[in-house]
Amino acid sequence: xxxxxxxxxxxxxxxxxxxxxxxxxxxxxxxxxxxxxxxxxxxxxxxxxxxxxxxxxxxxxxxxxxxxxxxxxxxxxxxxxxxxxxxxxxxxxxxxxxxxxxxxxx
Numbered sequence: 001x002x003x004x005x006x007x008x009x010x011x012x013x014x015x016x017x018x019x020x021x022x023x024x025x026x027x028x029x030x031x032x033x034x035x036x037x038x039x040x041x042x043x044x045x046x047x048x049x050x051x052x053x054x055x056x057x058x059x060x061x062x063x064x065x066x067x068x069x070x071x072x073x074x075x076x077x078x079x080x081x082x083x084x085x086x087x088x089x090x091x092x093x094x095x096x097x098x099x100x101x102x103x104x105x106x
Contacts, residue, residue, distance in 0.1 A: 011065055019062025026055040 030048045033039055039047065060066045066076045 011062070015062055019058055022058045022062070023055060026051050026058060 030051045033044050033047050060079075064079075066072060066079055068076055
């Protein structure tokens with residue numbers, strides 16, 4: 001394996017700094033939203049949720065180096081499949097527990 005190929009998979013200092021700067025910004029804005037109280041609770045909640053999703057995407061791209069290039073496609077699809085399994089496992093478990101609780105309360 002060549003050194004250039006290893007460097008492409010691991011990122012550069014510049015990409016880590018860009019990811020870090022974006023992460024700080026995506027943390028500071030929701031912090032300001034909560035501390036200032038300028039928005040309603042519902043708007044603050046949806047804003048925090050939107051910035052959290054953006055932060056997840058930044059971390060996946062800049063720190064975990066997941067992308068859909070030819071080299072990274074397998075890793076990205078494996079990650080997405082794992083996420084789907086976790087969401088299904090937790091979501092269906094909560095649904096089953098809620099349904100069992102509702103049936104027991106009759």
